[in-house]
Amino acid sequence: xxxxxxxxxxxxxxxxxxxxxxxxxxxxxxxxxxxxxxxxxxxxxxxxxxxxxxxxxxxxxxxxxxxxxxxxxxxxxxxxxxxxxxxxxxxxxxxxxxxxxxxxxxxxxxxx
Amino acid sequence: xxxxxxxxxxxxxxxxxxxxxxxxxxxxxxxxxxxxxxxxxxxxxxxxxxxxxxxxxxxxxxxxxxxxxxxxxxxxxxxxxxxxxxxxxxxxxxxxxxxxxxxxxxxxxxxx
Numbered sequence: 455x456x457x458x459x460x461x462x463x464x465x466x467x468x469x470x471x472x473x474x475x476x477x478x479x480x481x482x483x484x485x486x487x488x489x490x491x492x493x494x495x496x497x498x499x500x501x502x503x504x505x506x507x508x509x510x511x512x513x514x515x516x517x518x519x520x521x522x523x524x525x526x527x528x529x530x531x532x533x534x535x536x537x538x539x540x541x542x543x544x545x546x547x548x549x550x551x552x553x554x555x556x557x558x559x560x561x562x563x564x565x566x
Numbered sequence: 567x568x569x570x571x572x573x574x575x576x577x578x579x580x581x582x583x584x585x586x587x588x589x590x591x592x593x594x595x596x597x598x599x600x601x602x603x604x605x606x607x608x609x610x611x612x613x614x615x616x617x618x619x620x621x622x623x624x625x626x627x628x629x630x631x632x633x634x635x636x637x638x639x640x641x642x643x644x645x646x647x648x649x650x651x652x653x654x655x656x657x658x659x660x661x662x663x664x665x666x667x668x669x670x671x672x673x674x675x676x677x678x
Contacts, residue, residue, distance in 0.1 A: 458608075485664060486664070488666055488667075490669075495654070495656075495671040495672045496570075496656065496669040496670055496671045496672060497609075497656075497669045498669070499666045499667070499668065502665075502666050542609070544609075546664060551614065551616075551621045551622055551663065552663040552664045553611065553614075553622065554599075554611055554667070555608075555611075556608045556609040557608055558606070558607065558608045559608070
């Protein structure tokens with residue numbers, strides 16, 4: 455069965471810390487892996503990763519994909535209280551049509 | 567108005583009621599989605615529409631009935647729901663079915 459597992463489930467850090475969130479997947483016909491940030495309601499898109507080893511970066515956030523080991527990491531440096539959210543990982547694969555499967559997310563709380 | 571909008575934002579209904587959730591996207595996208603998000607569970611994909619045709623129905627009970635009259639609007643018609651259907655219902659859209667998704671703010675549904 456295709457699935458995605460995120461770790462840790464939750465994390466509490468202090469402002470200024472660096473965090474690494476993990477996402478591993480087991481899937482056939484993989485196409486892309488995506489990261490989203492969900493603060494209150496609507497998840498907002500962060501990154502889409504398709505190729506192994508190529509880091510994507512946006513400000514203090516960065517992410518990389520390892521298609522051989524079937525995982526991705528999301529790094530957040532110099533964390534701020536505004537980074538507190540649930541971070542969702544999803545993979546996109548083909549099975550006749552394109553399908554998304556989401557992980558349960560990592561809940562990050564950044565303390566001032 | 568930009569992005570993906572959903573109405574109503576909150577809905578309380580009895581098990582014998584009939585109601586509809588509405589989603590509208592102003593992004594010129596061709597694919598639209600309904601997701602269910604329950605506490606401590608991953609986002610569950612319910613329905614996918616691409617170019618106004620339903621391309622995915624993930625074994626959703628028939629008490630949920632989607633409708634996509636055009637590429638900008640998506641409805642979810644609800645009837646004879648169960649208390650376990652209480653959840654956050656998220657609508658999303660993407661340029662194509664293999665691009666990143668943009669989510670609406672969701673409808674918090676409570677079934678009494």
